[in-house]
Amino acid sequence: MPIDPAAFRTAWPQVVRSLAVTTRSLDSGEEYAAEAFARAAAQPDGTIDDLVGWCVQVGRRTWLDAMRHEAVFTRLQPQIARPEVAAVDVPTDPGVPGGDLDDRLALLFVACDDALAPGAQLVLAMRVVCGLTIRQIAGHLGIAEATAAARLTRAKAALARARGEFVVPDGDARAARLPVMLTCVAGLFTVGQRDMPLPPDATQDPARDALTLAEALVAQYPDDPEVLGLRAVCRLGLARRPGRVRDGVALPLDEADRSVWDHRLLSAGLDDATAAIARAGPPDRAPGRFALEAAISGVHATAPDAAATDWSRLAQLYDALLRAWPSPATRVARLVVLGRLAMRDHRDLAPIERELEDLVADGPPYAARDASLALADLARRTGRSDEAAGRYRELLDVIPAGPLREFCRRHSG
Template identity: 55%
Template structure:
């Protein structure tokens, strides 16, 4: 029977992890896993026997394909001695895993480590540059496309693709074979792993406002990985902060679009549609993370304030601005700066005490600078923030022109509809 919703997401990391252990290569594992999945699809279309376990079926098919190719390469080397190098005689047998890769999927399962986490810890190897780790993890484990990765990191698609290729090559050269790091090494790699899962959720939160089904719900997949991280590191405040951000984001997601699939501004959201159970669980995580002062502990606090506010007007904008300032100190990012400026403008408009030295005009000047000189994702957010400020301060004609321009370039359909709606609203 065909793969059901969520089955592919569950099977894929298990297949890749088992193959990486068997072949000793993360690159080979991804390639042969893709080939096996394609064969499974062809098998079903041809009316073959039902596949009871896709992970087991695809792993078996992929291993046989890898062995066939390895044997063929061995024969080619034997029949072309002029290409042989002296060290070939001492090389491990390519027809089977070496001692370094003898750990199979069953051995790894006995460690109690989630398959996706195992792959993330491998991809986030310190032998790679921070950006290379992110690209490799987001593509191979989190399943993001090259355009999505490029947009998240603020780089060109060609640059992201090149970094992915270099990362795979560098990992193979540095480690020689696939190996899940021991617990102490996993602790050192944890911050990058957390950042990768956060990146996965950020892309989902920005681009998939209303997923059609579970297969398209990258946000829920990010939550599943966050759950596995909490199970592995229950006392880590950054891990709990990460899950708080994801839970609270997903809890508020039902109110992000209207019945027509058009995105809603924050002051238009119907808060009664929020998932109260998930909201409560997210607030529990945020409370657990509050003793920390890292990036995700602060992000959890910000998400918590948005979640407990009874309305847009009664949101504690002053406290949110303060938290964004602390977040910017620990994680200076154009997106954080845009968010701080937006919150500052809301505090000014709400007449918060202590904001006499700030003005909407000053905020708009900073946003305009980010719009013209920031990376693509920050530029878009700054443009949307400028349009919203003009809208809220009565400059409707200028705002409408901004929204018309944005509708031409925004590629997220619910957001494009929102821009068109405001562009066509009479002043």
């Protein structure tokens, strides 16, 4: 029975969470869920009415069989019979830790356990909860695929050693894990926007999944400026996505068709961005990363066209963001804005291009790629056609198939 992708994406976190409660292990919950879905796919059409319930039952029976094979079923029977373990439904009682949470959010809280190193938290959350592939995770973090795979294995083992059983945190423990969770959701959104600017369908859309998680986070933390800022970034990015691609080719900012933007989502995102900045604290306290990113997105979203964009304001915001989040990605984006200002004011681009060259040489792969794109764009805009074409040809070797690669191909010869 082929499983509908949309049904799978809805059912997967519910089944994993329920089996993790049963087995007291996130790793085992994922393993038995995968086995259950594989068996569901092998069933004849029409035999499964409730995919979640069927997979939970099959996963639980498979786990019990494994326990019997290890000759410990008798010892474990009292624990297995406990109501909170035996129930098929995911707990929804707010009195149960994690019972008030969306299933994917509950798993995200578990994966972002502060007993794990930050890098391990990110890999575990992005793989198990966000559903990114090892290749996508490695590309986003700027590490080798083997390193990402090893971190995932170590993270699962470390989580089992540290906690012993699957437990969704509550209270202060959730608050402590929130910053890493925001980083994970932002990473999911970035991967979706970068790798899938034109998703094949709604069931294969990491950016839309990120918005769903951001909305669940806002439901839990409605007054947190960073949570609101993250939702603003997701909303504004998705609102502007319809104008990013034409005939399978990515469009630069100057050519984006702003008339097809989703203005309902745009308005909601601007409301979030305004609220995030307003709640970020007193004027002498700098806003956080996501409140600033929301403000940056808001500047782009409210400009009638690229020429009318407030590049000076963007430069100020990126200076603040560089202090709050001094990442290679921020450095590249800031240099792009400074390049726009230099061209507008007829100033020398050489210092900016030297900084971009440094990032190409020494930055992580994703930053080196974006810096190369920025250098190619500067060369194209300043009439250095041969240089621009050469840089776009080099980028064809590192950019995966898709609209952005087609843009590079179009300008490479």
